[in-house]
Amino acid sequence: MYISKQLKQKNIAEYLLYMWQVEDMIRANNFDMEKIRKTIIDPYPSLTDEQRKELARWYQDLINMMHDEGVMEKGHVQINKNVIVWLTDLHLRLLRSPKFPYYSAAYYKALPFIVELRAKGADKDEPELETCFDALYGVLMLKLQKKKISEETQKAMKVISDLLAILAEYYIQDKNGELDLD
Template sequence: MKIAEQLKKNNIAEYLIYMWQVEDLLRANDCDIDKISENIISRFQVSDEERKELTDWYDNLATMMREEGVREKGHLQINRNVILNLTELHAALLASPKFPFYSSAYFKALPFIVELRNKNGKKEEPELETCFEALYGMLLLRLQKKEISPETTKAMEAISSFLSMLANYYDKDKKGELKLED
């Protein structure tokens, strides 16, 4: 919970990846608070008060997953909203002549995004969601200690660089420091 709060405040891209991991952890535990308590919460060395906060947080997320019909796949609305907010900012940054380096990073990543969308058959999916799915997939491959091809590494570097720049602009925008227009 505190990790999520920190990431949301400091790096929205890392926050979203983290929250997708949490969704998968909840799925692995059948969105059952007893299993979540036993397999996840019990591993934290925290006070009783913090344990209750963690339990409430995980329980609320599991309840939301059941209610929103994303118990087996998909993402919570709170996480989809992050993608929507980032997509709005992405469009504004591309439309502004003040951010040529951002546009350059996007157009460098675009061929990889198109290729990924063609491979996964989700051509209607938002581009940013494709990017985050690719990064999340890469994370899972690394956790499983699977080999990653040089082509995939090159694609992920371009996508990661692009998303990192977007996350930085998102942070500036939230702080009121981003001026899209003159």
């Protein structure tokens, strides 16, 4: 919860990847709050009792959302889907604006990789940015499993990551009312 708040303010892309990981950790612990306390909450050494209770409530709220929204096995809760919607909206506004050629260039550099990912089976109905996040999350999971990642995949992820980093910067500016798209 504390990490998610910090990430949401500083880097929306990292926030989303973190939240997807939290969803998977909840699934891995079979939606069992006792397991979540033992494996996730208790290992935090510097939390006060009140902070532990607050973190447990946060996890319980996420469990409830996942249950209510039918994403117990796969998928993402609406609060995380909303981030994709907001980012997609900003992404499209940036592409339409003549003031952001650097962003457009980063997008067109990433586009062949996005097209390739979608051709390899990514959900063609999901926004392109979600395809990007899915790919980054997949590579993150491979790294956590200490699996080898091809040079080609690393190159693609670097280009996609660069695009999302730029978008995350513009997201903060937009949220602060500092982004002039016209």
